[in-house]
Amino acid sequence: MTTLVHPSPTPLTRHHSRPGVRHLGPNWYAAVMGTAIVAGAGSALPLRAPGLRGAYEVVWALAALGLLTLLTARAAHWLRHPDQARRHLADPMVAPFYGCLAMALLAVGSVTLGVGSDVIGKDTAVAADAVLWVAGTVIGLAAAAGIPYLMVTRHRIGVDGASPVWLLPVVAPMVSAATGPALVAHLPHGQWQEAMLLGCYALFGMSLLATLVILPLVFARLIHHGALPLALTPALFLVLGPLGQSTTAVNNVADAAHGTAAASYTQAMTAFGVLYGTPVMGFALLWLALATAMVVRAFRRGMGFAMTWWAFTFPIGTCVTGAAGLARHTGLHAFNGLAYGLYALLVAAWLVAAVCTLRGLVSGRLLAAPRPAPGAPASAKARTT
Numbered sequence: 001m002t003t004l005v006h007p008s009p010t011p012l013t014r015h016h017s018r019p020g021v022r023h024l025g026p027n028w029y030a031a032v033m034g035t036a037i038v039a040g041a042g043s044a045l046p047l048r049a050p051g052l053r054g055a056y057e058v059v060w061a062l063a064a065l066g067l068l069t070l071l072t073a074r075a076a077h078w079l080r081h082p083d084q085a086r087r088h089l090a091d092p093m094v095a096p097f098y099g100c101l102a103m104a105l106l107a108v109g110s111v112t113l114g115v116g117s118d119v120i121g122k123d124t125a126v127a128a129d130a131v132l133w134v135a136g137t138v139i140g141l142a143a144a145a146g147i148p149y150l151m152v153t154r155h156r157i158g159v160d161g162a163s164p165v166w167l168l169p170v171v172a173p174m175v176s177a178a179t180g181p182a183l184v185a186h187l188p189h190g191q192w193q194e195a196m197l198l199g200c201y202a203l204f205g206m207s208l209l210a211t212l213v214i215l216p217l218v219f220a221r222l223i224h225h226g227a228l229p230l231a232l233t234p235a236l237f238l239v240l241g242p243l244g245q246s247t248t249a250v251n252n253v254a255d256a257a258h259g260t261a262a263a264s265y266t267q268a269m270t271a272f273g274v275l276y277g278t279p280v281m282g283f284a285l286l287w288l289a290l291a292t293a294m295v296v297r298a299f300r301r302g303m304g305f306a307m308t309w310w311a312f313t314f315p316i317g318t319c320v321t322g323a324a325g326l327a328r329h330t331g332l333h334a335f336n337g338l339a340y341g342l343y344a345l346l347v348a349a350w351l352v353a354a355v356c357t358l359r360g361l362v363s364g365r366l367l368a369a370p371r372p373a374p375g376a377p378a379s380a381k382a383r384t385t
Contacts (some may be wrong), residue, residue, distance in 0.1 A: 021077045022084055022139045022381060023369055027307055028070055029100035031357060034313030036063035036107035038350050039115045041320035041343055046327070046336060059107075060115040067108045075100075075208065092155035095147050099169035102140030103314070105132045106172075110179040126186050137203070140172030162221035163228075164238040164311075166214050171242045176200070176206035177249040178321070181256035197253055204249045206376035211242040233298040235307040236291040237315045243284040244318030247277035251325025270329055277326050281338075284319050292334070305356040307366065316342055 039059040040220040042052065088094045109132025117125035151157065177200040187193050218239065222228070228236065254269040261269070295303075320342045321365045327335035360366035 007020050010153050016076065020080075022081045023072050023367055024073055024077050025088055025094055026074070026097040026100055026277055027072075027094070029067075029097070029104040030307065030310040030314065031353070032063055032070060032104040033100060033107050034310045034317070034350055034353060035059060035066060035290070036104070036111050037314045037320075038346060039063065040111045041317040041324075041346060043111070043114050044321045044324040045339055045343060046324070047340070053115075056111075056115045057119055060111045061119075063108050064116070065131045066117070067104055083197045089150065090154060092151060092157050092161065093094060093163065093165065095150055095155070096163075096165045096168045098147060099140065099143045099172040102136045102143055102172040103168075103175045105136035105139065106175045106179050108313070109133050109136065110182065113182055126183070129179075130183060130186075133176065133183060137173070137176040137180075140169075140176055143169035144173055144206070160221060160225040162217040163232065164218050164235040166218070167211060167238050168241060170210035170214065171207055171245065173203040174211075174242055174245045174249060177203035177207065178252055178318075181249075181252040184256040184260055189260075197257060197261060200249065200253050204246060204253075207242065208246055211246075215239065227294060227297065230298045230301060230303040231308060233294055233303060234306075234311045236294055237288075237311040239287050239291070240315035241318055243280050243287070244320070244322040247273075247280050247284075247322030248318055248325055251322070251329060254329065255325075274326060274329050277322060281319070281322055281326065281359075283330065284322070284383045288316075299340030305360070307357070309349075309353045309356065313346060313353060316349060320346060 009344070036059075039056040041057050042059075089098075109129040112120075112132070113125045113129035114126075151166075180196060180200040180203070184193050184196050187196055227233070250269070251273040254266070254273040257266040257269045320339050323335050323339035323342060326332070328341060357366065
């Protein structure tokens with residue numbers, strides 16, 4: 001299942017073998033990301049009510065179980081179907097989803113420390129987050145450099161081929177920047193903590209600048225070539241990811257700087273978190289309005305469920321954590337209200353995507369061989385030379 005393709009709606013019968021992992025692509029990690037952010041964003045809100053912590057822990061457990069299941073299934077995919085795995089890397093619409101692997105590792109690691117520590121113990125949670133953060137960061141950096149390399153040297157992309165999914169590999173380092181500050185307090189004082197803080201800033205910078213290169217291409221594609229294919233329309237929400245995650249990153253780094261960096265640096269980081277995050281959050285709300293209008297238009301034209309619906313979850317969740325960070329540093333109730341409103345939207349989107357995904361798995365439809373979606377550009381092909 002890729003962004004521009006959807007499985008045939010023809011139901012499986014007794015004459016068809018039940019699909020296995022051959023067509024299980026890296027885009028499935030988006031479901032893990034979308035589940036983990038429900039727990040992570042909820043725990044970032046100032047609301048404390050009976051039962052909420054337990055609910056977050058259940059969602060964290062679902063995300064962790066989903067990650068383990070997918071890692072096993074994807075390993076089986078590479079072992080049993082290496083030809084299909086290579087085909088995924090050669091497909092310019094599928095290869096960017098390898099960034100989701102890194103972000104799934106980082107997201108689950110973050111909520112393991114932030115939510116799961118009461119279940120598995122603080123020391124175990126710190127160790128798990130550290131391992132997942134290192135693995136996710138290394139994979140994310142490889143994807144951020146490797147996928148654009150493949151796009152230049154191996155993929156043939158037409159003038160109408162720009163897609164929001166191009167953001168996925170380059171936004172992975174931003175997730176590292178947002179989740180890394182939680183580990184600062186568990187590192188040795190001095191050089192280790194300072195290096196981690198500045199390292200997160202470096203990850204923030206590389207992801208932000210790469211995003212600023214890609215976003216104009218995506219918007220230009222919309223202006224000059226019209227709306228995206230129906231199945232791909234939810235991917236417009238992916239633009240919210242680097243916006244909300246970058247706001248989250250700078251505010252989380254500012255929090256971690258207290259007691260770690262010099263007072264002058266701490267004050268500057270806090271000020272930067274607000275001065276950067278406020279206008280970026282404003283643009284995120286503008287894009288949310290545009291993307292929502294485009295999705296409503298797609299619904300009216302018959303858009304059905306596809307795995308791209310998971311794009312409604314993680315990006316919105318990053319805006320929740322970004323708004324919560326601004327609320328912490330400004331004390332404005334308006335930011336808290338924004339975070340609560342976005343979180344309600346996130347939970348609703350997650351419930352719909354999760355239910356539809358379970359139905360598709362039970363029927364076997366989501367693991368069936370994909371076919372080109374109507375209106376998909378024919379210009380995106382893999383180079384064979």
